[in-house]
Amino acid sequence: MSRTRSEPCHEPLKASKLFAFPEKLSDFFVLLMRLGLIVCLVASISLALHSAFSTRTRWFSFPDHLSRNVSDRKFGPTNISHLLFGLAGTVHTWPNRSRYGELWWDTNTTRGFVWLDEKPEENVSRQGVVSVPYRVSEDWSRFKYLSSQSAVRIARIVLESYKLGLPNVRWFVMGDDDTVFFTDNLVSVLASYDHNQMYYIGGSSESVEQDTLHSYDMAFGGGGFAISFPLAAQLVKVFDGCLDRYYTFYGSDQRVWACVSELGVPLTKQRGFHQFDIRGDPFGILSAHPLAPLLSLHHLDNLEPMFPNQTQIESVESLMRAYRIDPRRILQQSFCYNHRRKWSVTIAWGYTVQIYASLLTAKDLQTPLLTFKTWRSWSDGPFTFNTRPMSSDPCGQPITYFLDKVQEVGRSGTLTTYKRFVAKIGNSCGTADYARAMAVQSIKVASLKMDLEHWRKAPRRQCCEIMDRGTVKDSSLRIRIRKCRPWETITI
Template sequence: MSSSAEQTRQHQHPHPHPFRPWKLLFFIIAALTTLVFSPISLSLSSNFHPKTFKHIFQRNTLNTPDSTTNISHIVFGIAGSAKTWPKRRPFVELWWQPNVTRGFLWLDQAPPENQTWPATSPPFRVSGNTSSFKYTCWYGNRSAIRIARIVKESFELGLGNVRWFVMGDDDTEFFIDNLVTVLSKYDHNQMYYIGGNSESVEQDVIHSYKVAYGGGGFAISHPLAVELSRILDGCIDRYAQLYGGDQKVQACISEIGVQITKEVGFHQVDVRGNPFGLLAAHPVAPLVSLHHLDTVDQLFPTLTKFESIRKLIGSYNMDPGRVLEHTFCYDLMRNWTFSVSWGYSVQLYSSLVTAKELETAFGTFDTWRSSSDGPFVFNTRSVSNDPCQRPLLYFLDRVDTAGLGQTRSSYMKHVDALGKDCGRVDLVGVMEVQLVNVSAPYFTPDLWKKAPRRQCCEIINGTEGVDNVVQIIIRGCHRFESVTPP
């Protein structure tokens, strides 16, 4: 259009659309909202590099779909060493699933060239050289630097469709279905740092309550990995005095401003001795990980450490969401109390014990550093010196499918049960119980999306027709139902 024609048009219609101030205000607000809440936001710090934009762009294009998080969205970074791997390999292979799980075992050096790497193990990578980094912790080991950088080296592999990077050790046992259940609660497009603390207070005081402990494993969302990778190397030198790789990672994450999101299903297992009390009073949360299982006593008293873990994973494979879930109920005909840790153990008390006491773990273990009886980050109760005040213990024998979406697990009396020496005549009946059968519906992951509540159970008397077998049914609690002794 010519200039004269444009002037004629403006003269004829000086205001073809009447001015609307509120429309101008609307467009200004809309523009500002777009800038503030755009999913692609760039830091204007002096450390910005175009490569950062590339990674952020990848994150938003690869993870835009709102599909539920599954195992294919997770990349594991397993800290190992060529020296410890032969011993720990069988434990990792219990949970690693070739062609299902993604990630790498990060070694300090390559295995012997004549060694065929098994397909049942995670593929390995050799960590980069860290000799140029500072490390001034006099009681630690420089391997902490290499371990801290695993998250960065995993990120820089550029793998596609990654929502979460999960770090752990080669003596960490992951329960991957429950890990997926936990991570799927969170928006993977936000910066999250998820894990748990040490059980021993002395460890947390030394290493910080803000650290997600690496042995128990921790998860870092892709957006946080973008930012963390940008600053990690320089940050490692700034925190040269810190002991562990997980401490260094947390210190760097604190510079980004992200705080730990605690999930109680991650277990560092910083305890010594018998872990029974810890496992038999598991919190109402999915079991995600167990660490140090080659350091504590075996989980099942009649099995080796490896056989014990394999047995626990066997029950986990039957019903992932229910494993170690704690429930208890009363036999009011005989004034007995049953405490069930599904897939692991049953405790039988010869009296009516309160829920408050039952949910408190027996102190069957000591602290990690000083081997003392506490303190821990949860309450414990002592084991009575009176054998008549101790519960009888039953450990898992087997788990089977029972049809109609149910399982049936059997628990046999432990021959060295805590109450075996009790000679009271009034306890003869309880001493005769040799087997506890527990029926339960499959625990669907959707149940963990609700407010956490311990499930209920009830005693079915006389089913077997014999006095030495007890039948228990686990179910969801009814409205207004509580575990309240009469």
């Protein structure tokens, strides 16, 4: 139907009509109302946007006294300057244990302190040399404790390190004064995490009895652990009160774990941290290291030296020589077979090579030999990983070679030499197969340096192959380590 003149016409409101000068007084009031509605609408939208952005800014902001370096902490790859180490020590233990710190600490690049219970005398250091600078802990006597007051002081190293307000810190790394850190690998591992998130990274004890006594979800302090800056920022707000809530705990690391748990942050486990809650010879673990970068070693003074005929300090120095040439490959295991001679060969790069005069499965070769005991009871287990006993038959025991030389080949290659170790009590195996293996006096291992991206990919053990068809030349065997081919398996 067509519209008649008497019907109202509902035309869209045009801007020209909205802001036209009113012809009547009533139209003027209508105009004012419309303008008021528009002003209110604009003001509401502006207020909502301001509230949203200001809330977001507050949520992600760091404490005011450290906000000057927020941009530095957020962007760019993590390097050694972003780590702040806090080592727990005393004036009585540090003079001897400082020797371990000197092996890994770089005064030009490493940041941090060993925290002592009191100010040391001038001659506290060994021969007047202390690579790691020290700080004296604040008064801790006001806190409650049941069995270990020193644990309160050591736990507060996290808080006191944060309170220093040093610039550009992304990670607080805690350890003991006898912890040996492998910093290149540690930086590489921490760089794979978002340091702007709340992370608590470390490792458990090797001995089940220790994990049961404390916690499987706790990072053991001697092996070392890392706390990201955002987690530390929240932790320090509740830390002192938290210490009194858990005054019945024994260890400092257990107190830190409990306080982190109250913030709802779980432990992110890294297998390269070694608390070494073991007794005896660490050879079994080191020669079958898990498929993970080596990050730390602890309790070395309570263990037999890693290398025969060396002190423990000399042993760490030997390991460090190989580590500095190829940090990512240190202790990484490879194994291969000489089917003609029926030999199994396993390599822990930079440390040892073993020859078995028999063919063992990959499962056996990657399982650590039981050369050590538990920490508390000196028992054969249980441990948090599988072990295999040393054969009682001398013919089933490996012939062992230890690192003798390490050298670079060009810019990307390495050549390591391992010499046979003759135990004081010699093997009594008289078989011809064993005698042929015993004729090998040294083993040379060639490899390319492990690339930086290796640990950022899906982990896979690298392969090795015995060169020259296993021919022994000048009492020496040659082996090459290489990446496994996609279809390759390590099969007897």
